[in-house]
Amino acid sequence: MTIRNEYKSQAVVLAMYCTVLSLCLCFISNSMGQSPDSTVQVLTTPSLSSPPQGTESYLPKTAEPRLVLVDSKNLSKKSSPNNLDLRQLWNELRANNPQLIAARESYLAAKAIVPQIAAPDNPQVGLIWSGMPVGSAAALGTAGTNPAGQSGYSFAQPFKFPGKKSLAADIADKSAEALQAQNDNLYLQLGSQLATLYYGTLAAQKQLKVLSDTVIRTELIKNIAKARYSSHAAAYVEYLNAQVAQSSAESDKFNLERQLIVAYKNINALIGRDPREKLMLSGNVNTAIGKVPSLIELESYAESSHPILKSSILQLDAAKKGVTLAKAAYLPDFQVIATSYTPRGPMTSNNGALYYQFEFDIVIPLYFFTKERYGVEQAMRNQAAAEATDVSTKQQIILGVGSAFATYEQAKKYAEFLKERQVPQADAAYRVAITQYANNGQGFTDLLTAQTQLRTLEIQLALAESNLLQAQAALFASAGKDPIE
Numbered sequence: 001m002t003i004r005n006e007y008k009s010q011a012v013v014l015a016m017y018c019t020v021l022s023l024c025l026c027f028i029s030n031s032m033g034q035s036p037d038s039t040v041q042v043l044t045t046p047s048l049s050s051p052p053q054g055t056e057s058y059l060p061k062t063a064e065p066r067l068v069l070v071d072s073k074n075l076s077k078k079s080s081p082n083n084l085d086l087r088q089l090w091n092e093l094r095a096n097n098p099q100l101i102a103a104r105e106s107y108l109a110a111k112a113i114v115p116q117i118a119a120p121d122n123p124q125v126g127l128i129w130s131g132m133p134v135g136s137a138a139a140l141g142t143a144g145t146n147p148a149g150q151s152g153y154s155f156a157q158p159f160k161f162p163g164k165k166s167l168a169a170d171i172a173d174k175s176a177e178a179l180q181a182q183n184d185n186l187y188l189q190l191g192s193q194l195a196t197l198y199y200g201t202l203a204a205q206k207q208l209k210v211l212s213d214t215v216i217r218t219e220l221i222k223n224i225a226k227a228r229y230s231s232h233a234a235a236y237v238e239y240l241n242a243q244v245a246q247s248s249a250e251s252d253k254f255n256l257e258r259q260l261i262v263a264y265k266n267i268n269a270l271i272g273r274d275p276r277e278k279l280m281l282s283g284n285v286n287t288a289i290g291k292v293p294s295l296i297e298l299e300s301y302a303e304s305s306h307p308i309l310k311s312s313i314l315q316l317d318a319a320k321k322g323v324t325l326a327k328a329a330y331l332p333d334f335q336v337i338a339t340s341y342t343p344r345g346p347m348t349s350n351n352g353a354l355y356y357q358f359e360f361d362i363v364i365p366l367y368f369f370t371k372e373r374y375g376v377e378q379a380m381r382n383q384a385a386a387e388a389t390d391v392s393t394k395q396q397i398i399l400g401v402g403s404a405f406a407t408y409e410q411a412k413k414y415a416e417f418l419k420e421r422q423v424p425q426a427d428a429a430y431r432v433a434i435t436q437y438a439n440n441g442q443g444f445t446d447l448l449t450a451q452t453q454l455r456t457l458e459i460q461l462a463l464a465e466s467n468l469l470q471a472q473a474a475l476f477a478s479a480g481k482d483p484i485e
Contacts, residue, residue, distance in 0.1 A: 083280045086198050089271055090484045093194055096272025100190065103183040110176035118169035121158045128152035128339065152341040158363075161331040168325060174318035181311035188307065188476075191483040194270055195473035201263040202285055203466030204256055210458045211253045217430075217451055218246035224438055238444045245448060249455070285465045292472060295405045298479040302401050303394070306480030312386075312393040319379070319386035326379035329372040335361040397478075404475040411471040415464040423461055426454040 084092075094100060128151065222242035265275040273279075293301075303309065337359035365372050433447040473483035 083282050085281070085283045086195065086484055089194060089198060089267065090191060092271040092273070093190060094187070097190060097270065098272060100183070100187060103186055107176060107180045107183055110172070110179050114169050114173045114176065117172050118165055120165075121160070123158075124154075124156040126154040126156070128154055128341075152339055152357075154337060154339040156335060156337040159334040159336070161328065161333055164325065164328050164331075164333075167321060167328065171318050171321050171325065174314050174321065178311040178314035178318065181307045181314060184307035185311070185480075188480065188483060190270070192473045192477035194267070195483050196470045197263060197267050197270065198281065198283070199285065199466045199469040199473075201260065201267065201281055202283060203462045204260050204263060205281070206285070206462035206466075207459050208253060208256050208260070210455060210462065211249050211256065213458075214249040214451070214455045215246055215253070217455075218242055218249060221434070221437075221447060221451065222246060225444070241444075241448060245451070285462075285469060289465070289469060289472070292408065292475065295402065298401050298405065298475070298481075299398055301481065302397050302479040306397050308393055308480075309390075309397060312390045316383075316386040316390050319383040323376065323379040323383050326372070326376040329375055330365060330369060332365070333363040335363065337361065397480075400478045401475070404471070404478040408468070408471040408475045411464065411468040415461070415468045418457060418461040418464050423454075423457050426450065426457045430454045 222239060225239040225242050228238070264279045267281075268275045268277050268279055337357075339357040339359070341355050341357070430447075430450040430453075433443055433450040436443050437447045476483040
């Protein structure tokens with residue numbers, strides 16, 4: 001009778017091990033067969049076959065539904081207007097970012113200066129009287145009285161030497177266009193910053209999914225250890241170690257969710273929204289990795305089209321025209337005055353003669369051209385500074401493209417190394433370890449180590465792919481290209 005009971009208990013334990021092993025292999029194959037998605041799913045335990053009667057269930061219990069702050073597949077994208085991809089975020093940034101709005105307004109304000117400079121100088125209109133009527137209280141006795149006094153009206157119009165106005169307006173226009181080129185560079189930098197935040201947030205969502213998978217893996221390991229302990233085939237410390245590993249993964253999930261809250265607020269602030277507004281991101285990191293031109297092509301594009309270089313060239317052109325304008329200060333300006341005198345008026349004795357007067361004035365530089373000479377020297381030194389700045393800017397742009405390209409190549413090689421070699425190897429090691437432990441109970445430490453390494457490498461892969469896309473956006477921005485293509 002005792003031998004029969006022992007056989008029966010051994011058969012039950014054996015059935016338990018077989019069921020656990022099949023569940024482990026099924027979970028591993030499902031987790032490896034699914035294509036990675038940047039959105040986070042709310043994971044629930046799949047429906048499993050019922051354990052044998054009279055034995056304790058060692059399968060993962062269905063967790064209570066818990067709200068998370070990230071996107072999940074059970075939410076319809078069409079039902080949420082805040083479920084945005086990178087291109088939609090980019091469009092909102094261009095329309096609503098306060099920095100870009102301020103830059104556009106500054107450019108329009110600079111353009112409004114041009115017609116003001118090109119406009120003619122304002123004329124002067126005056127009223128003239130050459131004497132007060134005799135006995136007038138305003139004559140202060142006999143002073144200022146003139147029996148033949150007359151009233152007059154004058155009109156004065158100053159003129160700049162031909163070419164001065166148009167040259168000054170051209171300089172103002174070049175300066176405004178240089179400001180617009182700087183605004184274009186700000187546009188690229190904000191796009192690169194947005195891409196960095198976006199891909200970093202997607203990486204955090206991917207990490208959250210990895211941690212969710214880790215919780216389920218450790219739950220399986222924990223329940224295998226619990227089943228073995230119940231049959232006196234394993235030490236209780238194995239169950240406790242598995243429980244500690246699971247708690248560590250859950251703690252990392254909580255910390256990551258808090259980081260996601262901050263990331264969403266930063267993205268909202270960057271695109272001009274209220275930071276408290278709800279936001280969900282959609283997108284796939286793998287599909288965003290595109291082909292990058294060669295270093296020579298990027299350097300050539302940067303030399304011809306980078307906004308900073310355009311701004312530098314415009315500023316240099318304005319400095320050259322400034323020298324021409326400073327030399328034009330040696331040329332005189334003019335003024336024309338037309339005056340009409342009449343014998344009839346409120347301030348005259350009404351006995352004068354009607355006549356007209358025309359005056360032509362020349363405004364010449366005096367004091368031995370001191371202001372003009374130093375003005376030319378100032379303009380020439382500004383031109384020399386602009387030339388040196390232009391050379392330095394070209395060097396910095398080429399250096400920045402080369403540095404960004406090297407960073408991109410390094411990030412690309414590291415991401416490929418993790419994806420093609422390390423992660424598959426860690427997954428294979430985990431499969432072997434969990435199969436071995438489920439069959440004969442050996443290698444528990446190796447199983448925990450393999451599970452930890454797999455979790456670490458999966459997180460590193462998510463970060464590496466995010467860093468690769470961030471480096472790609474920074475590379476495009478450094479070359480003057482749209483960082484979101």
